[in-house]
Amino acid sequence: MRGPILGVPLSTNSSVDPTTAPTFTELGADPKIAEALAADGITHAFPIQQQCIPLALQGTDLIGQAKTGTGKTLGFGIPLLQRIAAPGTEAYAALPADAQGRPQALVVCPTRELGLQVATDIERAGRIMGIRVLAVYGGRAYEPQIDALKAGVDVIVGTPGRIIDLAGRRDLDLSHVRVLVLDEADEMLDMGFLPDVERIVAMLPTKRQTMLFSPTMPGQIVNLARRYMTNPLHLRAPDMGDENATVDAIEQHVWRVHPMDKVELLARILQADGRELAMIFTRTKRKAQRIYDELTERGFAVGAVHGDLGQGAREQALRAFRTGKVDVLVATDVAARGIDVDNVTHVVNYEGPDDEKTYLHRIGRTGRAGHSGTAVTFVDWEDIARWQMIDRALKLPFKDPIETYSTSEHVYTGLGIPAGTGGTLPKADRTRAGLSAEAVEDLGETGKKHRSADSGSDRRHKHGDRKHGDRPGDGKTKHKSSGKPEKAPAAARTESKPPAARVRRQRRRTRGGEATTPAPAETQD
Numbered sequence: 001m002r003g004p005i006l007g008v009p010l011s012t013n014s015s016v017d018p019t020t021a022p023t024f025t026e027l028g029a030d031p032k033i034a035e036a037l038a039a040d041g042i043t044h045a046f047p048i049q050q051q052c053i054p055l056a057l058q059g060t061d062l063i064g065q066a067k068t069g070t071g072k073t074l075g076f077g078i079p080l081l082q083r084i085a086a087p088g089t090e091a092y093a094a095l096p097a098d099a100q101g102r103p104q105a106l107v108v109c110p111t112r113e114l115g116l117q118v119a120t121d122i123e124r125a126g127r128i129m130g131i132r133v134l135a136v137y138g139g140r141a142y143e144p145q146i147d148a149l150k151a152g153v154d155v156i157v158g159t160p161g162r163i164i165d166l167a168g169r170r171d172l173d174l175s176h177v178r179v180l181v182l183d184e185a186d187e188m189l190d191m192g193f194l195p196d197v198e199r200i201v202a203m204l205p206t207k208r209q210t211m212l213f214s215p216t217m218p219g220q221i222v223n224l225a226r227r228y229m230t231n232p233l234h235l236r237a238p239d240m241g242d243e244n245a246t247v248d249a250i251e252q253h254v255w256r257v258h259p260m261d262k263v264e265l266l267a268r269i270l271q272a273d274g275r276e277l278a279m280i281f282t283r284t285k286r287k288a289q290r291i292y293d294e295l296t297e298r299g300f301a302v303g304a305v306h307g308d309l310g311q312g313a314r315e316q317a318l319r320a321f322r323t324g325k326v327d328v329l330v331a332t333d334v335a336a337r338g339i340d341v342d343n344v345t346h347v348v349n350y351e352g353p354d355d356e357k358t359y360l361h362r363i364g365r366t367g368r369a370g371h372s373g374t375a376v377t378f379v380d381w382e383d384i385a386r387w388q389m390i391d392r393a394l395k396l397p398f399k400d401p402i403e404t405y406s407t408s409e410h411v412y413t414g415l416g417i418p419a420g421t422g423g424t425l426p427k428a429d430r431t432r433a434g435l436s437a438e439a440v441e442d443l444g445e446t447g448k449k450h451r452s453a454d455s456g457s458d459r460r461h462k463h464g465d466r467k468h469g470d471r472p473g474d475g476k477t478k479h480k481s482s483g484k485p486e487k488a489p490a491a492a493r494t495e496s497k498p499p500a501a502r503v504r505r506q507r508r509r510t511r512g513g514e515a516t517t518p519a520p521a522e523t524q525d
Contacts, residue, residue: 021045027053029078032128037074040124046071051235053078056211061232063225064213072183073121073340076211080105080179081126083209084154088130095176101152103134103172105179106204108160108197110187112137112311113318117340118183119157131155136162136172139311146171160188160196167203174203185214185221186357194220201228216357250367250375252396253414254387255404257378262350263294264406267423269348269376270300270328273416276343277321280330281362283351291350292330299425301326301432307334312440320438327432333358341365349377352386356393374415377401 021044025034037043045053048066056062056079066072084104085091092100107122109115119135126133134148136158142165149171156163156172166172180201182188188197210229214221225232257265270278282288285306292304303317303326321329322341333353344366353359359377366373379387379401391399404411412419 022050024049024053024078028057029053030082030129033078033081033125036125036128042074046075048072048235049075049078052076052211055233055235056080056209057082059083059209061209061229062211063217063229063232063234064211065217065234065236066213066215072213073118074125076107076181076183076213077118077122077125079211080107080155080181081122081129081131083179084131086126086129086131087152087154099176102176103153103156103174104176105155105181106163106174106177106200107155107157107181107183108163108188108200109157109183110159110191110193111334112139112159112314113305113334114184115157115159116315116318119155122155122157126155133157136166138162139314142166142169142171160193160200163200164196167200174200175205177204178208180204180208180210182210182212182214182224185212185224186216186218187214187361189218189220190357194224197224215360249372250363251372252363252398253374253376254391254396254398254401255376255378255411256381256384256401257404259380261406262378263291263298264423265378265404265411266291266348266350267295267298267300267425268406268411268417268421269346269415270295271417271421271425271429272346272374273418274345276327276345277324277341278328278346278348279344279362279365280328280348280350281353282330282332283354285332287351288330288332295328295330298423299427299430300328301430301434302328302330303435305329305331305334307332316438316440317435320433320435323438325433325437326435333362345373347373347375349375352377352379352383353390354386356390359390359394376415 023034023044024037024042025031027045027050029037034043048064048070052062052064052072052075056076062076064072064075066075085095107115107118109118115135115137119133123131123133131154132152133155134145134153134157136145136156138159138161145162145166146169149166163172167174182197188194210232212221212225212229212232255265266280280291282291285308288304288306289308292302295302303320305314305317309317317326317329320326330350347363347366349359349362353362363373363375366375377387377398384401387401388399390396402410406423411417412421
């Protein structure tokens with residue numbers, strides 16, 4: 001696979017009942033795709049996949065609606081892989097010369113994290129077929145992505161901004177795209193990407209298959225579908241229920257917590273029996289970094305994902321979290337979508353979400369693929385009114401959150417925390433390798449200047465012959481013991497013409513088009 005894709009395993013769907021759920025081969029999937037999925041432990045389809053795959057294989061435009069964690073990616077990924085010409089096949093050889101190596105499918109995602117996850121899933125499902133997948137998104141240098149495009153790419157997965165940038169530079173040719181997928185369309189609407197999506201659609205051939213997937217369907221998304229899709233079929237997972245319904249498998253706790261006691265309470269939650277991986281959500285970048293620092297001091301293996309970190313540091317934290325080197329990830333809502341990691345058993349809303357959609361997206365990081373999970377929400381006194389609006393919208397039974405402290409008995413009994421647990425992780429339990437065990441990849445992030453031989457020679461030319469590593473006194477310039485350069489001799493500073501001889505520059509002025517004789521210039525004192 002080409003491009004910066006994280007090496008992470010696909011989520012297994014072991015919770016699907018093999019006695020009733022059909023296999024991917026029975027749904028019409030190519031045997032090579034089914035073999036690749038089986039190698040990752042995925043053999044039977046989820047409900048949304050059972051509906052989407054047969055229809056999408058026929059080329060039908062689809063609107064897929066299912067809550068997060070139900071397997072939408074393979075629902076559109078498998079048909080996408082089969083509807084493009086794989087390299088080395090007769091269909092690929094039959095393509096026009098200018099179409100070979102150009103993207104045949106495009107998946108648009110609202111966030112980098114979701115784009116990476118989708119690209120990983122599609123690449124692994126199509127690896128036996130030899131499908132080349134490239135993830136394009138901001139925060140990385142253009143050059144590696146451009147080099148991959150020149151070498152040849154079959155599927156592009158990216159964020160709207162970077163797709164438009166690459167297309168505007170004429171490095172990305174979208175004129176041969178056969179399949180377009182808009183993933184998490186409602187999130188793109190919330191983030192203001194709708195005009196960008198419309199610009200991207202205008203670059204594509206009119207004859208194509210379009211699939212749109214979203215947990216919710218606001219009016220603007222429906223209008224978008226009407227404009228750019230041809231007789232689309234609207235599919236909903238059978239257990240979807242109300243569009244704002246929460247995942248039934250998630251055990252939810254909502255507590256009113258004092259801000260000064262939050263970290264102590266959080267540290268105890270992270271020591272609950274049976275906890276595997278945990279995610280902690282905040283509203284602000286500063287708060288996320290503060291929680292990261294606090295938990296690190298208390299002995300937990302923690303990673304952080306927020307906007308103040310470079311893309312390399314964010315991907316370092318995600319890799320460490322996926323591989324288990326850290327078991328706690330602190331994130332802002334930028335990571336609420338797109339992180340599909342097995343064994344996330346606990347989600348903690350350290351700061352309450354802004355609305356019910358954000359709440360669903362956050363807690364949806366656990367209880368995925370049919371597994372169970374636990375979600376705990378801290379509500380500040382000043383956020384009670386906002387929380388009650390979320391509670392009413394989702395029809396939850398937590399209108400008046402119970403007042404809770406780190407010493408409250410229901411914390412220990414409700415979450416299975418051993419009695420006597422404190423706010424610091426015992427040294428005997430500090431078994432994770434930690435974030436430092438995961439190397440930071442040099443991504444050539446935009447804004448970073450890498451020193452080269454040319455730039456070094458320019459610097460040496462600009463600053464004289466002094467080379468890197470010279471000490472004061474080694475070169476031609478003498479320095480005092482204080483480290484400041486000595487003043488040059490007075491004779492060296494004196495110019496050939498004394499200051500009194502300098503004259504101000506004369507300007508010719510015109511009045512009514514006629515030149516006037518300038519007044520004698522005064523000398524400088």
